[in-house]
């Protein structure tokens with residue numbers, strides 16, 4: 231981005247693209263311009279967001295979008311997929327090299343899709359395959375109706391153990407209302423009520439009692455590292471497949487901040503991720519697997535997924551190539567260091583953090599000590615130009631909608647160049663907003679979990695203080711939309 235020629239080319243590409251779009255639907259061109267203005271002018275602290283490079287963004291806007299390519303590399307249900315094959319093979323190659331994985335599947339459209347492919351692949355490999363073999367059938371179409379019913383019953387009665395949502399797990403890790411909680415008999419492990427930390431002995435005990443087919447490790451809102459070697463030992467002891475969802479921290483794995491026991495890829499049978507969070511690529515998913523699981527994962531489309539988004543797979547290849555550069559390691563380390571600075575900034579000002587700190591990219595602020603729900607805190611912060619998302623804390627009394635927490639992450643602002651001092655100031659500004667926010671009341675004068683009153687003048691004061699930092703670290707500095 232520092233290259234002036236590239237800056238000029240990028241600016242010109244976007245100026246012209248917006249003109250073309252405006253010639254058909256000017257309101258979309260305008261919203262696109264406005265989105266850049268808004269992102270440039272706010273403190274983006276959503277832990278799952280980032281800013282992809284112009285090369286990644288530009289790759290998404292091409293005619294690869296027009297091509298159907300169901301199937302897999304070299305084995306498609308449509309003709310004319312030779313260039314899609316090139317793109318998908320490159321994305322997979324970069325992913326294998328970057329993460330040291332035997333096999334990579336670049337087709338999932340999102341993290342949930344990647345997890346569904348993983349679940350399907352585990353069921354196909356561990357349940358359907360052996361069942362068919364025992365019944366001397368090549369595939370399910372050879373089965374009698376009666377046998378088919380028996381197999382369906384068996385597939386529908388498998389067990390999954392995952393981290394609970396309010397301890398930091400994801401919806402797809404067996405949360406009952408989610409499809410993962412319905413397609414499996416599920417149980418959940420949580421965190422220690424005192425420390426907020428994972429207790430591997432408790433996970434092991436649950437696994438021994440429950441004997442799951444699948445153990446899911448990984449998280450969306452747990453501000454600590456996980457020992458995946460220990461999780462694999464637990465899985466091996468009970469004969470479970472270990473699936474790790476590294477969507478949040480894939481960038482820290484790619485950047486070698488998480489190595490050894492903290493790197494899930496050598497320990498998990500299947501690792502899933504998104505590509506747009508700390509990994510800083512396009513919005514999409516990815517599955518990594520051992521050779522054993524590769525054949526079933528490779529049938530993800532069309533068994534689980536709709537037609538692959540070839541333009542997004544192309545952008546995944548570009549982003550993964552970027553993540554293989556030495557500079558990405560520095561970025562990943564900065565993300566983790568900045569999270570520590572942000573956490574210290576809060577602790578020094580008396581705020582409460584789930585687990586008392588962080589050692590990844592997430593800080594989970596418990597806002598109950600400010601007398602607020604997460605929903606009130608999120609809204610007041612947004613008024614002051616600080617973009618966050620409310621999040622449950624363990625055993626949250628306010629449930630998953632109102633919540634008692636605010637989840638913050640450092641990947642996006644680290645991409646802009648924020649460092650220790652700026653993150654300390656960010657903590658100061660957030661505490662200032664929350665100190666000056668009161669819970670509101672409903673129309674009937676009852677206490678409300680949603681409405682709030684932010685004291686006069688605070689939003690402008692915080693926006694002014696943020697503007698200085700945002701100006702010093704501009705977003706897409708060379709990109710001029712004219």
Ligand code: DSN
Nearest residue numbers: 277278341400450478
């Ligand atoms: N939506 C993602 C997140 O914000 O963590 C996970 O699905």
